[in-house]
Amino acid sequence: MAGSPRVLLLAERFPPDIGGLARSGARTAGALARLGARVEVLAWTRTAAPGALSTLDDAGEVTPLARGVTLHRLGLFGSSDLSMQHTLDVLGYLHSRRRYDLVWGHYLSPPGFLAVVFAASVGIASTVSARGNDVDQHMFPPGDFARLLWTLQRADVLTAASADLGRKMSMLLGKDGRVEVIPNAVDTEMFSPGPAEVSLRARLGIAPDEAVLGFSGELRHKKGLPFLLAALSEVRRTRPACLLVIGEVRPRDAEHLVAFRAEHPEDGARILVSGALETPESIAAHLRLCDVYLQPSLWEGMPNALLEAMSCGLPVIASDAGGIPEAVDHQRNGFIVSKALLNHLGQACLDVLSLSSEHRAAIGAAARRRILERFQSEAEAEVLRRVLTRAVPRVG
Structure with a gap:
């Protein structure tokens, strides 16, 4: 130039x-x-x-x-x-x-x-x-x-x-x-695999036996808010679990969360919202707490949060919206649920959580390789x- x-x-x-x-x-x-x-x-x-x-x-x-x-x-x-x-x-x-x-x-x-x-x-x-x-x-x-x-x-x-x-x-x-x-x-040095911070987990109120379902960013309808809540309830019928929202809920969608908590108070109590985080380091630390990362978007471009979770070596479950299939290969470096069938997200979570730790780690490693190769x-x-x-x- x-x-x-x-x-x-x-x-x-x-x-x-x-x-x-x-x-x-x-x-x-x-x-x-x-x-x-x-x-x-x-x-x-x-x-x-x-x-x-x-x-x-x-x-x-x-x-x-x-x-x-x-x-x-x-x-x-x-x-x-x-x-x-x-x-x-x-x-x-x-x-x-x-x-x-x-x-x-x-x-x-x-x-x-x-x-x-x-x-x-x-x-x-x-x-x-x-x-x-x-x-x-x-x-x-x-x-x-x-x-x-x-x-x-x-x-x-x-x-x-x-x-x-x-x-x-x-x-x-x-x-x-x-x-x-x-x-x-993606800053792959910042967003990298590592041990979960025990003190952060305790600060957020995550119980020792709880599986952590993660979402990062501003939670709203287009990001699959109703499906995340339904998935939490379905998983909790089988095993202890919480939904960790790494970020905030968009104000105009907060009423959906209020209604869910009123109708399902025990499940609603296990929705943990971090609030806005100041640094990428803090976001990465919260991602490392997750057992599985969820991106059930209805519409999408190429979600940064999903790529960051993959870079951290997390097993991810995402919809096939927008460019997501350009990053996630089903059953190779993550899992895809059709955006027309997101009511099955809870069962997909249970299926991934039931995999052996070695299998989940292999999926996470493949996810990180994809980020290193293309993003x-x-x-x-x-x-x-x-x-x-x-x-x-x-x-x-």
Whole structure:
């Protein structure tokens, strides 16, 4: 690449927000910076006054994933239309001072749409990144199919978190969209096999004889919340068990948890929610407590949390949503339950827990090998370099 492009990444969520979307945005920004790009991020937040813009010179202060990246935070208004219009004004202000070469929308809508609109209005390049259920969500009502298609047609470079998402984008375009698949990168030194911390287990209130069913991230309906609760009840009818949620429950889905605890108080008492964890080390320590990791997603891109669990050498049970089958080979390095049959998740847990410790360890070792083979930072950097070259080939 001839020079060092100025890149603005527009993100709906960014650390300290929790969840895979926030972390993947930070990881992408940091990886672009390590490739020599001058990277800034504009991220929305509800913790600031509406319309308030603040700047942090080094995003490494909030996440080590994005060291050397400038972070701008913009307070959201109560309505999305006001927020989006104001965001365009802020983009214009930032561009007048920074002169970006590329605007990167991290998630198709609204960041991707706004990135393409703004880039076209000022005559610079744009790229958008499909990350999760953003394609599915906007294909069907009440999603905005016209806006989705316009974004895909007008972006200079399309990227996706999985080959599955890339195929869907090309299908909508009616042609090969030359979608660059950017593999999620896992810190395999941080997320590695190791003994469970006895003191952490005791602090969380996990009984010595309990099997630990694990989930990591922000628990909500699309991540299979009802199926996780039903699986916990089914497993507990046979053996002591708890569900460890490594993260938080999305507020608007919390009522489902309240209803479950009211209807099944004994099972509900064995749902342990860690709350937001500050560091990847803490997340990894909680993952190592799990006997089996569950990812019963209904829609998905390529879940970071699943990859991190596999990197820790855990046996995983996941749905076949999105790009998950690109990481999990059934009965080889994990187990797949069809997303149409997730009512069988509890029995799948019992089947895996009944395997010998040697068999479970072999499955976990194969899972870690898959991460080492396909989901390393080198593979991510190679694709990002190609994206930059395609989007801004003459920067110098």
